[in-house]
Amino acid sequence: MKRRNFLRAAVVGAGVTAFGNRLSGAALAAPAQNGPSPYGALQAADANGIQLPAGFTSRVIARSGQQVASTGYTWHSAPDGGAVFADGSGWIYVSNSEITPGGGASAVKFDASGNITGAHRILANTRQNCAGGKTPWNTWLSCEEIDLGFVYECQPNGPATAAVQRPAMGKFKHEAAAADPVRKVVYLTEDTSDGCFYRFVPTTWGNLSAGTLQVLKAGTATSGSFTWANVPDPDGSPTATRNQVSGAKRFNGGEGLHYANDTAWFTTKGDNRVWQLNLTNNTYELAYDDSLVSPGSAPLTGVDNVTGTSSGDLYVAEDGGNMEICIITPNDIVAPFLRINGQSSSEICGPAFTPAGNRLYFSSQRGTSGSSSGGITYEVTGPFRA
Template identity: 60%
Template sequence: MERRGFLRAAVVGAAAAAFGGASWHGALAAGAQPGPSPYGDLLPADANGVMLPRGFTSRVIGRAGQKVAGTSYVWPGAPDAGACFRDGSGWIYVANSELPKSQGLLGGVSAIKFRADGSIADAYSVLHGTDTNCAGGATPWNTWLSCEEVPRGQVYETDPWGRKNAVVRPAMGTFMHEACAVDPERKVVYMTEDQFDGGFYRFIPTSWPNLSEGRVEVLCAPDDLTSGPVTWKPVPDPFGDPVETRYQVPGMKKFVGGEGCFYANGTCWFTTALDSRVWTYDARNSTLGLVYNGAEQAQQPPVLYGVDNITRAGSGDLYVAEDGGNMEMCIITPKGVVAPFCRLIGQHANSEVTGPTFSPDGTRLYFSSQKGLTGELTDGMTFEVKGPFRR
């Protein structure tokens, strides 16, 4: 969003020490630093305007205002975060639409169904009429949590197959939701908040995995903490009326522009766009750390700037999209190397990279240029990249 560029310029990052989860412990003592990509340098852009390493190819699977190939479904504008779900021998890709009601537009969630060979079998809507659906998260029980990024935003639980109606989950809190990540070991859902002084929350369902009831807690620690133990405290009124959730708990740690969120193997990775940081929450030890701190990079502008949505490959590599910057998606390896994986060129300069997610077999990566070639919210292009991903 346009406000982020201004706010980032006003933020000065503090010094950082970093560690990650599972395979990351001890590997990032100085934070991820620029280095050679495990895939090599980017080649000149292909016909779709995508720069990729050798051995990788791209195709456009959705363009706003146009029918998805082989279907009658028109792909929506402002495609954002997404996820993939196994469907027999094929899979389903779902993506949010960050269209705002304030501009007379309606957001929601769309789906594309793929056959085993990667051909498109169908496309359809699984949620429509909501407001500014930005990020979200997949659940282990095969639903997609779609989040509204507005001050009174809600979380909607949707069915990627489109057979069941989407259900709003007000118990998960009313605030400027960004992303969700499910921790099945502790039976909680982590949530980010896209505010300059936002919180990092977790929702604890009363009866797992039913998300209709439960309590919301917020991470508490000194605001200058970048590495160390943290605690959680309950949010008295998750509905935020009249006091917004981030102002209810003394000692809540403030994060500047919470964005993407992804859980695996005891660790939740999440990003903050306004200071270009990638954080880790070690759920087993209840500690916080930094994987990447853009403000502390010797190279300015840094390789990875304006961090946004995040995902993780089976290899442990993190893929982080840029909101702005030079329209790249970067990889952060478990050895602490950050490098470009792909870049969109040309008229994409007024867009942002959104929604990286892998197909269930790890051979295809999906992401979008949210505003496409025109820079308008009603535009947007969604890509599939295929190649020898590390798994």
């Protein structure tokens, strides 16, 4: 268990005993605060306009509307959520396309040395594919960020025709997904100002064709305990899924989602928060709130996609702001990890690490042009913490 989880589990566990599972804010750890990055200060921008800590380098691996390396495959517009999958001695980076019509997702293949060896489409003819998530059985869940949107399960190696719609996971404005192999469920965020947080309980783990959609129930406070309740009609029509269960907790614009070590972290863009669910104790709290940061101004605004590393660090990408990916350490320190210059009309999407943890992929959705046709997908290599 990472230090963040250990410390918070200990505090939360004590709070449950003392308060009969009704936690006060004072019983919980404080949200992350400003501090020095474990990687040091950002250096001057490189040739790609990216400021990185010393020892790190960047390269462009794909541009919307252009051929990916020498693969013959044209990269999609508006690259968004992404994930990395092991592929023999190499790996595959999968990326959504947040456009309508068209949408879908594409993939880039790399060999063991990081050379690009191929690129292909894995999902086609869908709508506004924003974020998603990786499953333990190595498929990509691509989520439609539209009213009554679907989740599609895709094969990283393609082809697009192998993708399968998963209506049992609910029809709503999907954003991100994260699988929990311990409880054998998939968590889901909803990108609307009065959205909810869900979990899908498959009838058979590893098969998402059937199961039960549940919604998180809790009070209005920023910390406390929670329960789950079945959503009567996952089809979401005529009554939206978020409005079917009394007491369902509302979150202001659910975005990125990451699971590790019995904990789920997710972001809400409407209030610039990172939430933490302790899934062992069924408690929740704030891991970050830009209005509670001190000293100085908040380094992380426009919270969006999130990923994590084996060291326990969270990497949170900004939608706008000053175009940074910020790190939140297990010691609850928040600091910039990288900054993209000259792209203020864009957003950072799809951060994901290779299995070895030494390369980070992400996209600038609209690049320097400010248009969905100007997306740029990057790789950063360097001495990431193990």
